[in-house]
Amino acid sequence: MPSIRLAPFVVAVCHLAFAVPVLGAPPEDFSSRVDGLLDELGVPGATVAIVEDGSVTMAKGFGVRSLENPMAVDADTIFATGSTGKAFTTAALAILVDRGVIKWDDRVIDHMPDFRMWDAWVTREMTIRDLLVHRSGLGLGAGDLLFVPRSDLSRKETMRRLRHIKPATSFRSGYAYDNVLYMVAGQLVEEVTGDTWETFVQENIFDVLGMNNSTVSDQALVSSTNRARPHARLNGAIRGMGDQVPLDETSAIAPNAAPAGGLAISANDMTHWLQAQLGRGKMPGGERQLFSGEQSAQMWTPAVLLPNSPPPESLAAAHPMFRTYALGWTVQDYRGAKLVWHGGAVFGSLAVVALLPDQNVGFYVAVNSEEGQMVRGLLYELLDHYLGYPEEQWPEKLHEFKTGRQVAAAAAVQAQLAPADDAPVTKPSLALAGYTGDYNDPWYGTISIRDEDGALVVDFPHSLGLSATLEHVRYNTFITHFNDPGMEPAYLTFNLDASGQVSRITAQAVSPIADFSFDYQDLLFTPVSAK
Structure with missing residues (x-):
């Protein structure tokens, strides 16, 4: 696990040398x-x-x-x-x-x-x-x-x-x-x-x-x-x-x-x-x-x-x-x-x-x-x-x-979330109701997005109680705030078709060093029901 595991801290080991006989006990200290x-x-x-x-x-x-x-x-x-x-x-x-x-x-x-x-x-x-x-x-x-x-x-x-x-x-x-x-x-x-x-x-x-x-x-x-x-x-x-x-x-x-x-x-x-x-x-x-x-x-x-x-x-x-x-x-x-x-x-x-x-x-x-x-x-x-x-x-x-x-990754995340001084202020293209509904990924399953008291909330039914509130970042991209603090935050981006309706949702991890088990990038959700 893995992941299902958080990726173990990797750096493997070696040096050009001949193996020598082992010592008979752990280090004294x-x-x-x-x-x-x-x-x-x-x-x-x-x-x-x-x-x-x-x-x-x-x-x-x-x-x-x-x-x-x-x-x-x-x-x-x-x-x-x-x-x-x-x-x-x-x-x-x-x-x-x-x-x-x-x-x-x-x-x-x-x-x-x-x-x-x-x-x-x-x-x-x-x-x-x-x-x-x-x-x-x-x-x-x-x-x-x-x-x-x-x-x-x-x-x-x-x-x-x-x-x-x-x-x-x-x-x-x-x-x-x-x-x-x-x-x-x-x-x-x-x-x-x-x-x-x-x-x-x-x-x-x-x-x-x-x-x-x-x-x-x-x-x-x-x-x-x-x-x-x-x-x-x-x-x-x-x-x-x-x-x-x-x-x-x-x-x-x-x-x-x-x-x-x-x-x-x-x-x-x-x-x-x-x-x-x-x-x-x-x-x-x-x-x-x-x-x-x-x-x-x-x-x-x-x-x-x-x-x-x-x-x-x-x-x-x-x-x-x-x-x-x-x-x-x-x-x-x-x-x-x-x-x-x-x-x-x-x-x-x-x-x-x-x-x-x-x-x-x-x-x-x-x-x-x-x-x-x-x-x-x-x-x-x-x-x-x-x-x-x-x-x-x-x-x-x-x-x-x-x-x-970690310091470099944290700085990268901060730069992503803090727009440049000359960046235009953007709003979502749709009213919140335009993003709600059920969306399906063939391998992951169905998620439900709803408007709860003026905020978008995503439910993940197969993940036993997992949900996230969406906060607008820019254009049609939102960041997840999961109810499980152990989940890595993700960006959800809503793509619109020519009629202005959501045609698909893609995702990616916010942190550049997020564990690979959070394979958000493999998800592709499409609408499964009329809003």
Whole structure:
């Protein structure tokens, strides 16, 4: 999620060097380092797990579960893990491959006859592997608004709407991260087993590994008495700036998108997952396999080359020579070592799971806020420590870079909303009644625009109570003020036909660094009824 996730704070890692033997324990001052960063960056709580050579060397909580109810985080506190859960979905499929139920290169339509993409040829050719490696031709984050911030759509209905999403590129021609096809992969688990994705993951992964505190759904997460509540900064110039506040937990990832990132996991439980991954499917104790070594190799085999833009000079030492995407994992180099990892983000929570297979060490870091510089920074510091490199102060460097991006984005938004001195004063072309009515986008569905006491209000029926008041900006463009403060503001532009009637509505995010899950630019609404 993702998005269904807020995009994790990205900057990957690498340097020309030979990997050196790992050290046998976490940094001596690591716990105090985490505590210090919580204070410095204003993060409520964090959790960390480290496994090396099959042994747990750290499973610990830091800070508090919620600013409103500051109970301490412990090693059993569950944190939302976002898209790190994609690896669990691929593991579920790997188990089914081991059982002979499916093959990675089976055509999706052979198991789900109702599956359709925009292009009939793509529908016929798309394989299970294609669902998992972000090369479908869909644009970045396409379809995420089907479950952001929440939805009443079933997984099957969400899948049915894929046929209306236009591709951005040709099939298998390049990489563009998506969540909706992992949702399809979750539906496929149900189609071939008769069990929901949630039931299958619970019974065949969580229960088998002894992950007894972790949850597979939002309902189970909210019911847990030992959970980290998500937090975000929403009252600044753009999202990510302002005061840290707890979020409404009912606004987390929607159930239909859970296979793309709906798990919540504790540090203690994550150690079992790290052990199984580092053991190539062999479970702790070495007597049973969660999935075979053959499927472990499949899941870590690169399928798509990722873009690899040059970083800022301050982060050059953290840049890889190559990045690839495998089945639910990113595979790249880190200072000469092989790194298998995945970030995760949902509203108010961030996480990362990373493995150094050749050094037999793995990490899990999560926070209950949106300070990605802490998650990624701590990961880099752990990688450097276990590979024998000097400390680089990564959280501080990433924080400086992130702050610079936010300041620039906030200035851009202010410039958009503050017209130049010589700009003409404009008014809407129509009276408010001229904009009201129902409008439909084929994949997203129908919205309703009404005049409420002299102001335009938009209702989003499938998003369970989501609405927005429209404020005029210029000409026929309005800005949304959502009743959910976690939603990124959007511009809605009404286009008129020759008779002066609204012919379509287009949208775009206000912030230039809005998370890609707010894929407003993919929407195209047209009238469905007379006003």
